[in-house]
Amino acid sequence: xxxxxxxxxxxxxxxxxxxxxxxxxxxxxxxxxxxxxxxxxxxxxxxxxxxxxxxxxxxxxxxxxxxxxxxxxxxxxxxxxxxxxxxxxxxxxxxxxxxxxxxxxxxxxxxxxxxxxxxxxxxxxxxxxxxxxxxxxx
Numbered sequence: 001x002x003x004x005x006x007x008x009x010x011x012x013x014x015x016x017x018x019x020x021x022x023x024x025x026x027x028x029x030x031x032x033x034x035x036x037x038x039x040x041x042x043x044x045x046x047x048x049x050x051x052x053x054x055x056x057x058x059x060x061x062x063x064x065x066x067x068x069x070x071x072x073x074x075x076x077x078x079x080x081x082x083x084x085x086x087x088x089x090x091x092x093x094x095x096x097x098x099x100x101x102x103x104x105x106x107x108x109x110x111x112x113x114x115x116x117x118x119x120x121x122x123x124x125x126x127x128x129x130x131x132x133x134x135x136x137x138x
Contacts, residue, residue: 010062015070022059034073046080
């Protein structure tokens, strides 16, 4: 019986870029520098403000980005050079995942009047679309 291909595409591996979802650096990205055990890894984010630290897997999310050929236990300088060389932070910022997170954060920071302005803009847009469709179908 041949082995079936795996459904999983993101693995915990050295060089994997992760999104931190808890703690003071929540929302920042970092890189797995070393795997400690089945519960924790050493992460480092020299260009994103995440200090080198042991971090549990349950408080990080694996992203599709991986630093290629990063040695195990690589230091902060090596990780920084690799991040800049592969432009991983820029790739992350251009990804739809990061842009969605940014839009959600912006929406959450709106005050009452700004939400009201958004509602009026949506109403105006909806009215314009409705009028254009009515003219096109007539």
